[in-house]
Amino acid sequence: MQDLPQEFLLRMERMLGEEYPSFLASYEKERSYGLRLNTLKCADVSAIKEYNLRSVEWCKDGYYYVADERPGKSVLHEGGAFYIQEPSAMSVVESMDIRKGDAVLDLCAAPGGKSSQIACKLDGAGILISNEIVQSRAKILSQNIERMGVRNCVVLNESPDRLSSRFEGMFDRILVDAPCSGEGMFRKNPLAVGEWSEQNVEACKKRQLSILVEAAKMLKSDGIIAYSTCTFSMQENEEVVGEFLADNPDFEVQESSFKFSRGYAIGDDVLNFQLAKTNRIFPHKVEGEGHFFAILKRRGQPQSRKYACQERKADPKAVKEYRIWQEENLKVSFDADLSFGQILYAMPAATPRLDGLKVERAGLQLGEYKKNRFLPSHSLAMSLRPCEAKRCIELDEDAAYKYLSGYTFDCDVKGWALVAYRGVSLGWCKGDGACAKNHYPKGLRLL
Secondary structure, eight states: TTTSOOHHHHHHHHHGGGGGHHHHGGGGGGOEEEEEEOOOTOGGGGGGGTTTOOEEEEEEEEEOOOGGGGGGGGGHHHHHHHHEEEEEGGGHHHHHHTTTEEEETTTTTTTTHEEEEEEEEHHHHHHEEEOOSSSSHHHHHHHHHHHOOOSSSSOOOHHHHHHTTTTTEEEEEEEEOOOOOOOGOOOOOOHHHHHOHHHHHHHHHHHHHHHHHHHHTTEEEEEEEEESSSSSTTTTHHHHHHHHHOTTTTTEEOOSSSSSSSSOOSSSSHHHHHHHTEEEEEETSSSSSSSSEEEEEESSSSOOOOEEEEEOBBOHHHHHHHHHHHHHSSSEEEEEOOEEEEEEEEEOTTTTTTSSOOOEEEEEEEEEEEETTEEHHHHHHHHHGGBBBBSEEEHHHHHHHHHHTTEEOOOOEEEEEEEEETEEEEEEEEEEEEEEEEEEEOOOOOO
């Protein structure tokens, strides 16, 4: 408790009043742990029935788990059956009213928890563009999109202003999970305490508002921006939303159906009426860490804006070999739309032009055309359900751990086969009728 910044504690006491002692006491309690089922790969929670799970009230696929059970070390986690996600953080996407077929932008997306949650809402339809400005974090984001088996996501490594100059009025839904001072994560991440300062809070506010302004340029009429932070600071929350509303009178705050605490008053009656519809999550009131979000709806009639789509241009030889491989090995089909070097991608139907942008992932990576033959990618394997492959080998837990560690195993299968555990795809193997060569990527293998 003594480690919490004094300026932070004084501000929270002024903010919370008589609730302050309860807030302070929450730091003496163990934090909550959460996971969210990935419905792209798991139909229901029965696949992870061995854990002592309790439902998260505001997320139908969210669950609390017991920390000692460590589900993040399991085969199913490696297979993308679920995402380890802080329970409060699940609330934002649940409030965005995402519909199948929407065009959605996650503007500050790494490491990918909320992006993968959006992908579950889209269920393979429409397009998700997940962006991260920091290159190292964009790579982590791309890896998580792959692990979760997302087919209709483009991962970019760009600044918000570069995107807004290209994607004006394109998106139905935009998530701005803004970089913040992280006050809500003090209990979860003690390192955030040492990085906190009032100067950083003010710097975050300026950056957040600038990101929100760029996001608004990319939203359709009648669309929604979800603005969220994991901080308690009014500067980064109500003040950012208030300044944005003042400069953008065509926006209004839409009330969430979840019964969280509401935002604080900072201005006149009209503005305060709007801010009272924003959402605050406090750790002394719910089982979760600190969070804030506002659902900002643009007034106007729904509209569709035409924009230039990415040209479908793939190496004909590579496409030919892929189609032969697909016919031999899959019960589903994917269009080989684009070649990046020797890598083939199936792009979401509504993919805009990507030329000149830094692209980490141009949709679903199908595989590589190499030495006049097609080699399927790990991404393709992770996106498949066992019923979609012509050959699938279901392993028990011990064999699955060995597979993830790179071991070969005996089997009578000939040719490419999907490897699965409890109906969750793990990767590829290639059998010769006696044993199977392991094609789990070396960089992902367990030590």
